[in-house]
Amino acid sequence: xxxxIVILVLAAxxxxxxxxxxxxxxxKGEDAxxxxxxxxxxVLAEEQDFYPExxxxxxxxxxxxxxxxxxxxxxxxxxxxxxxxFVKEGQLLFEIEKDKFIADFHNAQANLAKAEANQExxxxxxxxxxxxxxxxxxxxxxxxxRQAEFSSAKAAVKQAQAELDVAQxxxxxxxxxxxxxxxxxxxxxxxxxxxxxxxxxxxxxVSIDPMYAVFSVSENQLLQxxxxxxxxxxxxxxxxxxxxxxxxxxxxxxxxxxDIALDEQMNTMKMRISFDNSDNQLISGQYGRVxxxxxxxxxxxxxxxxxILRDLAGPYVYVVNDKNMIEQKRIxxxxxxxxxxxxxxxxxxxxxxxxxxxxxxxxxxxxVPVDPQVAPKAQKENNQ
Numbered sequence: 529x530x531x532x533i534v535i536l537v538l539a540a541x542x543x544x545x546x547x548x549x550x551x552x553x554x555x556k557g558e559d560a561x562x563x564x565x566x567x568x569x570x571v572l573a574e575e576q577d578f579y580p581e582x583x584x585x586x587x588x589x590x591x592x593x594x595x596x597x598x599x600x601x602x603x604x605x606x607x608x609x610x611x612x613x614f615v616k617e618g619q620l621l622f623e624i625e626k627d628k629f630i631a632d633f634h635n636a637q638a639n640l641a642k643a644e645a646n647q648e649x650x651x652x653x654x655x656x657x658x659x660x661x662x663x664x665x666x667x668x669x670x671x672x673x674r675q676a677e678f679s680s681a682k683a684a685v686k687q688a689q690a691e692l693d694v695a696q697x698x699x700x701x702x703x704x705x706x707x708x709x710x711x712x713x714x715x716x717x718x719x720x721x722x723x724x725x726x727x728x729x730x731x732x733x734v735s736i737d738p739m740y741a742v743f744s745v746s747e748n749q750l751l752q753x754x755x756x757x758x759x760x761x762x763x764x765x766x767x768x769x770x771x772x773x774x775x776x777x778x779x780x781x782x783x784x785x786x787d788i789a790l791d792e793q794m795n796t797m798k799m800r801i802s803f804d805n806s807d808n809q810l811i812s813g814q815y816g817r818v819x820x821x822x823x824x825x826x827x828x829x830x831x832x833x834x835x836i837l838r839d840l841a842g843p844y845v846y847v848v849n850d851k852n853m854i855e856q857k858r859i860x861x862x863x864x865x866x867x868x869x870x871x872x873x874x875x876x877x878x879x880x881x882x883x884x885x886x887x888x889x890x891x892x893x894x895x896v897p898v899d900p901q902v903a904p905k906a907q908k909e910n911n912q
Contacts, residue, residue, distance in 0.1 A: 565899040569885035570848055572902060573876045576830045580871075581821035582753060582863055586743035586769070586801070590734035590812040592708055599701040600624060601724030604717055611714045615706045615733065622704035622730060624723065629699040636695035640688035643681070650674070650681035710735040739803050739810040740784060741769050741818050744796035753820075764824050767801055769810070770817040779804045781818070819866070828862070829876055830869040835884050836861060845876070846883035846890045848900040854883060854893050 606623035609615055657674035660666040706712070713732040717723055723730065745753065767781040784802035791797070801818055803810060836843050836859070843861040846854050857880075862871030876882070881900050883890060 565852065565897045566886075566893055567899040567901055568848065568854075568883055568893070569903040570881040570900045571832065571835070571884050573829050573831070573872070573878055573880045573882055575827045575878060577825040577827060578830060578865060578867075578869075578871075579822045579824075580826055580863060581819060581865055582749065583770070583817045583819040583866060584743040584745065584749075584799075586741040586816060586818045588769075588810050588812055588814045588816070589740045589742050590710070590736065591738055591740060592710070592735040593812070594707050594733050595729035596621060596704060596707070596712075596731045596733060597725065597729060598622075598624060598704060598723045598727055599725060600629065600698050601722070602626075602628065602702065604719050604721045604723050607715055607719055609712055609715075611712065611731075613712065614736070615709065615712050617706055617709045619706045620703055621706055621712070624702040624704070626699065626702045629695070629702055633692070633695040633699050636688070636692035640685070640692050643684040643688040647678070647681035647685045650678040654678040704730065706733060708733060708735055734812050736808055736810075736812075737805045739805040739812070741781060741801040741803060741816070742798065743801075743818055744791070744794065744798055746796050747790060750797055764822055766821050766823050768819045768821070769801070769803060770819055772814070772816055776819075777803065777809065829872040829878065830865070831872055831876075831882060832884065833864055833868055833870045835882055835887065836870055836872075837887065846887065847876075848881040848883060848898060852897045852900060853895065854890055854898060 602624040604622060605625050608620050608622065615621065654674040654677070657666055657671045661668065661671045710733045713734075715731050716729055717727065767783070769777040769781060771777065781801040781803045783799070785798075785800035787798040789797070831845065835845055837845065842858060844856050844858045847857050849855055857875055859875030860873035862873040864870045881902075884903060886893065
């Protein structure tokens with residue numbers, strides 16, 4: 529009997545050791561085969577201070593640009609400017625040979641003098657006829673004839689005066705002057721050339737102060753601008769021009785013009801910013817960016833622009849919920865800032881974990897637990 533009890537105790541002990549070994553080794557192996565949570569990087573949705581801003585590629589254009597043209601035909605005798613220099617309104621630029629026009633002017637003067645003499649004689653004849661008609665010494669027909677001659681003489685004087693005025697204008701047009709102040713370009717004709725109204729431009733002049741930065745705004749950008757800028761005082765908005773090398777023009781600009789309707793083909797609206805250019809730093813034709821920026825900070829949820837995706841239904845992001853599952857959330861997208869971030873106007877709550885990695889394959893992880901990890905760089909930005 530004692531022998532049997534010992535055998536049973538040993539059997540029980542061996543069974544216990546076997547179960548422990550099974551739990552320790554077999555179960556451990558089963559757990560090792562269970563899938564591990566995929567680590568993903570996220571950024572926390574938090575309100576941050578920012579300065580609302582928007583920028584547009586723009587082109588500098590002169591306020592005025594004119595083509596200097598000859599208004600009479602003749603040989604070019606003088607060019608009185610240096611190409612590329614600043615010229616003032618009314619400054620003499622070209623001279624056209626004057627001899628013919630001086631002769632025409634003198635001839636017109638002589639014709640006027642002759643017409644005035646004829647008018648004086650016709651006037652005297654008409655008065656004499658009037659006196660003789662009263663005494664019945666001339667007929668009514670003679671009186672009417674003298675009156676007609678006098679009227680014709682007066683008309684001849686007016687015609688001669690008009691011809692003299694034209695001769696004077698043509699003589700004046702032999703002096704080609706600057707119609708406005710600005711910088712003048714190259715001369716298209718040399719001294720000795722025969723020029724006239726059909727010759728086209730002799731030279732171009734562009735004004736230099738003020739200068740305009742011209743750009744086009746899409747319909748979406750226009751709506752974004754209205755949401756932010758129309759509710760604010762203009763003194764809180766600074767408008768700058770940034771050159772192609774990244775430097776910023778020292779003087780601020782002002783909104784000068786907004787078109788009355790969107791362009792039907794491009795669905796954009798033309799806008800224009802005016803800049804003081806008294807130091808002649810802006811040059812017509814150069815490209816850069818117009819930046820509009822608030823001078824006082826605002827608060828909003830900001831996300832890196834690259835984590836905001838879009839499909840036919842609109843913009844969205846992927847978030848990791850409280851169960852560490854990935855889900856899609858629709859958002860309202862606001863301004864894209866030059867800092868590389870975008871304002872989220874709606875759809876996100878503060879503290880939500882927004883996916884920043886594996887965006888292209890995020891759908892593959894939906895329904896599978898993930899391990900959200902705040903990226904060090906993103907965490908640093910959120911703590912600022």
